[in-house]
Amino acid sequence: MTRRRRWFCSCAGALLVTAWLAPRAAQAAGGPPTAVDFERDVMAVLSKAGCNAGNCHGNQNGKGGFKLSLRGQHPDRDHASLVHQYAGRRIDRFVPQRSLILRKATGRLAHQGGIRFRRDDLEYRILLDWLTAGAPAPEARQPALTDLVVTPTEAVTFGPDPQLQLTVLARFADGQQRDVTRLACYETSNLLARVEIAGRVLRQRYGQTTVIVRYLDRQVAVPVALMPDREPATVSRPDPQSQLDRLVLTRLDALRIEPSDRARDSVLVRRTFLDTLGALPTAEEARHFVDDSRPDKHSRLVDRLLPRPEFADFWALKWSDILRNEEKVLDARGVDVFHDWIRQQMATGRPWDQFVRALLRAEGSTYDNPPANYWRANRTPAGRGETTARLFLGTRLQCAQCHNHPFDRWTQDDYYSWAALFSLVDYEIVDNKRTDKFDKNEFKGEQRVQINGNLGVTDPRSGRFATPRLLGSQPLGPGSHYDRLTPLAVWLTAPENRQFARAQANFVWYHLLGRGLVEPIDDFRLTNPPSNPPLLEHLASEFIRSRFGHRALTRRILASDVYQRSAVPTTSNRQDELQFSRAEVKRLPAEVLLDAQTQVLGTPAVFVGFPLGIRAVQIPGVRRRRRRDSPPASGDRFLKTFGKPERLLACECERSNETTLKQALVLIGGAGLQQRLTAPGNALDRLLVRHPHDRELIAALYWCALQRPPTAAEAKRAARLIEEAQQMADLPAERPVEPGSSPQQRRQSARREALQDICWALLNAKEFLFRH
Numbered sequence: 020m021t022r023r024r025r026w027f028c029s030c031a032g033a034l035l036v037t038a039w040l041a042p043r044a045a046q047a048a049g050g051p052p053t054a055v056d057f058e059r060d061v062m063a064v065l066s067k068a069g070c071n072a073g074n075c076h077g078n079q080n081g082k083g084g085f086k087l088s089l090r091g092q093h094p095d096r097d098h099a100s101l102v103h104q105y106a107g108r109r110i111d112r113f114v115p116q117r118s119l120i121l122r123k124a125t126g127r128l129a130h131q132g133g134i135r136f137r138r139d140d141l142e143y144r145i146l147l148d149w150l151t152a153g154a155p156a157p158e159a160r161q162p163a164l165t166d167l168v169v170t171p172t173e174a175v176t177f178g179p180d181p182q183l184q185l186t187v188l189a190r191f192a193d194g195q196q197r198d199v200t201r202l203a204c205y206e207t208s209n210l211l212a213r214v215e216i217a218g219r220v221l222r223q224r225y226g227q228t229t230v231i232v233r234y235l236d237r238q239v240a241v242p243v244a245l246m247p248d249r250e251p252a253t254v255s256r257p258d259p260q261s262q263l264d265r266l267v268l269t270r271l272d273a274l275r276i277e278p279s280d281r282a283r284d285s286v287l288v289r290r291t292f293l294d295t296l297g298a299l300p301t302a303e304e305a306r307h308f309v310d311d312s313r314p315d316k317h318s319r320l321v322d323r324l325l326p327r328p329e330f331a332d333f334w335a336l337k338w339s340d341i342l343r344n345e346e347k348v349l350d351a352r353g354v355d356v357f358h359d360w361i362r363q364q365m366a367t368g369r370p371w372d373q374f375v376r377a378l379l380r381a382e383g384s385t386y387d388n389p390p391a392n393y394w395r396a397n398r399t400p401a402g403r404g405e406t407t408a409r410l411f412l413g414t415r416l417q418c419a420q421c422h423n424h425p426f427d428r429w430t431q432d433d434y435y436s437w438a439a440l441f442s443l444v445d446y447e448i449v450d451n452k453r454t455d456k457f458d459k460n461e462f463k464g465e466q467r468v469q470i471n472g473n474l475g476v477t478d479p480r481s482g483r484f485a486t487p488r489l490l491g492s493q494p495l496g497p498g499s500h501y502d503r504l505t506p507l508a509v510w511l512t513a514p515e516n517r518q519f520a521r522a523q524a525n526f527v528w529y530h531l532l533g534r535g536l537v538e539p540i541d542d543f544r545l546t547n548p549p550s551n552p553p554l555l556e557h558l559a560s561e562f563i564r565s566r567f568g569h570r571a572l573t574r575r576i577l578a579s580d581v582y583q584r585s586a587v588p589t590t591s592n593r594q595d596e597l598q599f600s601r602a603e604v605k606r607l608p609a610e611v612l613l614d615a616q617t618q619v620l621g622t623p624a625v626f627v628g629f630p631l632g633i634r635a636v637q638i639p640g641v642r643r644r645r646r647r648d649s650p651p652a653s654g655d656r657f658l659k660t661f662g663k664p665e666r667l668l669a670c671e672c673e674r675s676n677e678t679t680l681k682q683a684l685v686l687i688g689g690a691g692l693q694q695r696l697t698a699p700g701n702a703l704d705r706l707l708v709r710h711p712h713d714r715e716l717i718a719a720l721y722w723c724a725l726q727r728p729p730t731a732a733e734a735k736r737a738a739r740l741i742e743e744a745q746q747m748a749d750l751p752a753e754r755p756v757e758p759g760s761s762p763q764q765r766r767q768s769a770r771r772e773a774l775q776d777i778c779w780a781l782l783n784a785k786e787f788l789f790r791h
Contacts, residue, residue, distance in 0.1 A: 055149045057098060058157040059164075059189075062091040063202040063234060064142045067216075068124060068135035071097070075132055079421060083131065085109070089422045091235065094157045102154050115150035141201055162193035167237035174220075175244040175273055183243060185218040189234055204233040208547075212245055220245075227274075227597050231426075231546045238426070240548045244274055249591060252277045264580045266554040271600055276592045279601040282585040284309045285727035286791065287317065290602070291577065293790050294531050295324045297333035297611045297636045299618050302722035309727075321577045325570050331366035332636050334569070336610060337530060338365070340674060341410055342378075343396040345641040345666035350463045351628075353385050353392050358639035360389035370567040371523055372512035375411055379508040382468050384449075391468040394444050397669075400476045403441035404434070406669040408490060411511055413522030413543040427544040428491075435478045436488035440495075440503045445471035454645070472501045512567075518543065520559035524572060525549075528558060529671075531576050533603030533790065534596075540671060550597040586791045604791045606676045609661035610635035613654060616782055619724045621702025622695040624654035641666050653691030660685050686783050696775050703774050707767075713738045716774065724781040737777050744773035 055061070071077035071087040080086070084105075087097050101109055101120065111117040123130040124146075125138055136142040149155070168188040176183055187203040190196050205214035208229040214220050220230060222245040230241045252275060259265045271278055282290065288308040292300040300308070308320060324330065338361050346354050364374050381390035397403040401420065408414040418424045419434035450464030475484035487503055488494045489510050495503060512519055522543060529535035536549040536558075549555040558572070565571035576582055581599050592600035607615065613635045617624055623632045627650075628643025635658060642655070651659070660682055662675030686692065695701065702723070710716035717737045721729045729737065748769035749762065781787055 055145060055152055056158070056161075057149065057155060058094045058161055059197075059235070060145050060202070061149050062094050062097065063199065064145050065097070066091050066204050066233070066235075067202055068142055069132070070124075070135065073425070090233075090425050092423050098154075098156050102156075110150055110154055112150070112153065115147055118146075118150055121146060121150075162191040162195065164189055164235050164237055165192050166190040167232065167234055167239050169232045169239045169241050171241070173242045175246065177246050177275070178248045181222050181245045183220040183245075185214070185220065185230065185232065185241065187218065187232055187234060189237075199234050202234065206231045206233070212243065226594055227550075229546075229548060238546050240546050242548060246274055249275050251275050252591070259580060261575070261579055262557055263554065263575065266551060266557055267579075267581050267599055270551050270554075270598055271592075274595075274598065276595055276598060276600050277589045278580075278592060279585040279587055279589055281580070281583050282602065283727075285725075286585070287583055288320065289726040290790060291317070291320060291324065293607065293611060295321070295333070295573070295577070296327060296329035297336070297608075297614070298329055298634075299615050300726055301618075302719065302726070305722060305726035317583065318578055321574055325574060328366065329636075331362050332634070334365040335362035336636050339639065340664055340666060341669050341671060342393060343406075343666045343669055344392070344639065345396075346643065347458075347461050348396055348398075349385070349392050349640075351640070351643060353395065354640035356386060356389040357392040365569070368568065368570055371569055372519070372567040375512050375519075376508040379407070379511070380504050382470065385466050385468065388468075394468045395446070395462075395466055400438045400442040400444070401434075403444065404438040407441070407511075408437065409541045410669055411522060412490070412518050413525065413537065413541050414490070414518075415542050415544075426546045431478075431480065432485075433488075433490060435476055435485035436494070437490050439476040439485040439487035440489070440507050442474050442476040442484075442487075443470045443472060443501070443503060445469050445474060454648075470501060470504075514563045517556075517559055517563075520562045520567070521555055523567070524558035524562045525555065527562075527569065527572050528576060531573065531582065532599060533605045534599075551599075602791060604789050606661075606678055606789055608674065608676065609658045609663040610638070612661060612788065613657050615787070616692065616695070619702065619778070619782065620695045620698075621705065622698045624657065624691065624695070625652040626654040627652045653689070653694070657685065657689070657691055686788075692779075692782070696779060703771065703778060707771055707774065713741050713770075716741075717777070720774065720778060720781065724778065725784070725786055740777065741770055741773040744769040 065071050065087065069075055071089060071091050073089060076082050076085050076087040077089040078086070079089075086100060088094075091097065109119045111119075115121070119128065121143065122128040123132075124135040125143065126134040166189075168190065170186045170188070171183075174183050185200065185205070187198070187200045188196055189199045200218045201216070203218065205218060207214060208231070209226075211224050211226040211228045212220050212222055212230070214230055218232075220243055225245060225247050227242070227244045230243050232239045232241060252272065259268055268278070281287075285305065288300055288305050292298055292304070308316060311319075313319070335358060339358055342357070342361070344354050344357050344361070349357060364377075378390045378393045381388055381393060383391055385391045385395045394403065397406050405416050408416050414429075415427075416424070416429055416434055416437065418426070419429040419431055421431075423430045445468075447467040447469060448462075448464070449466060452463045453461050454463065455461055477483065478485045486494050489507065492510070495506055510516060514520070522541075525535045525537050525540050525543075529540045536551055536555045537543050537547060538550075558576075561575060562568075562572050584600070584602050586602035586604050588601055595601070606612070613624055617634070624635065625631065626633065626635075626638065626643075629638060635654065638658075641663070642651075660679075662677065664673035664675075667673065696703070703720075706716055706719050706723075710719050714734060717734050718728050721727060721733070728734075745766045748765040
């Protein structure tokens, strides 16, 4: 070996020894690096700076060749990426300040993620101390984080500039406690507030938000209300008659929100019919309710509506939406038998736990045993597991397929163990007369659902079959190899499983009040708390107490003061969107709106493949015939334009109740509406015959369309419109004259056209288009 080589090797060896001894000398001397822990400090810094977020290096594919585990779920892997990947280029053991992770994060080197912190920040000091200590790996037996305590747990503040300081305490398995307020991550559920780096909540606008506090693998949700400075409500009101109303008022009083008054009778009867039956009351039904002076008339009305067949029709539509009852996968016959079965369950009042158990345990022919179509619509174990959790437990699992759920407690182990419960479901395709050979998702023919004990779900991480396990519970016991669906159905719908009751009670509340206590209604998780937790627990308890009776829960909600409130805001509840201090205003669903038009006009809409006169709410599926085979009729086009779902997702989110420009154009000049307005012998013709006097005619039309009499101004304008139209009819030069028509006939024709114009205006009014 040459002298130069010996000199080089000795220098290199000395440098390595120095690099190895330096951090240990610092630790022995009690310097700052001894306090730095990779998992508790460095991982917290990476989360705080957003480095391991899904839109940065926590992405499944990483960013810029650097990949971290999503939200720090795997500290060992992240340490290897930081310290060892690419020959350790991301850190500099000799001059820690020159490490890439410091220079990029502080903006001294180009970084697509921008500046994440500055050199005088705590994050920089922690990383520098860790690097100075030799970039030690996480300890093998580190005491786990067991609890995250945030103070306050809930907060309501008042004032022109309300602020709130959060304090975060981490508790570990060895009994150690640590204040991590500065290292915790803070996110808000909306833009009403923002949280500073040290946990101070600042108002952007008045209202209510939820602050999600996260440290390592623990998350806590803190409901926060930042309210204007106002005095508590002083309006005297009678004591609420139900626990439901007491729980709502307790929350409103805490927020100093005064609820709206009771809705007018004409508004309430319309709302109750629409929410219960999906149909308008007739003019006679509306008048009867308004004229009734009995104090319990609304309860009597509800008792009359719940047994009606339209109630079953309406709820069969809702369940058909989320059970994916559509022709492409189930075929027309399957759709019909499945819809008929669902409707029968709603009509007979079958308890919902039994209804769900029948779906989950169904086997055999999808024609002869209709609930088996639930499995026909969900073809894979993963899809069955996600759909079942979503519909019946209000839980979204799909994120856990690729990684532990970032916003919930579910892990990949939970996901594949849950999916394994559904893995034995198999199909015998008796016949498939697919009309499009290139569309592998289309089925047309009978299928039989059966159990195949040789199937399973492979966990991609291990390459082995996953062990079937109930969600968040223990593995199934012996004897479950061939029968996993029975214990699943029993466990899922048991009264002890309150999550089933919570999810279904929230589902009913959403459809009656227009908004769920948990939103979205299929996204229950710790980081998405209910707007009123005691109320949700009360509804779940009542649902269980009624043995999961749908009508009993519906009756209880409809009888409440909460349901009967006006949509007209008070000075204090104008911005309330969460606490049900006033009625929700929403556009009518597509089917309900079309049926309402049909009811007012007395002329049915036209649908391809269905008999004339069928209500839109009663249509079993989505599209009876493909567009290439039969162009859609006016009724089909209307439903699509106004948001009827394709039923490709097991989710309420697929139905759209938004308002669009296309909808406005259809209402203003759509051919379908125009044809029914002008159809001979429609309801307008009958009104003309029945009411020779204009003011009576106008009042009758208002009662039919809006379930109220016209105001004096409305009646005057409408009467003037009819009178002017008839006067114009007396001027032949101004109008084409039909051969042989008499002046009287021309006046009658003009009167009819004027009534059509008035009716068109009412059908385009917000009061008609919206539930309010």
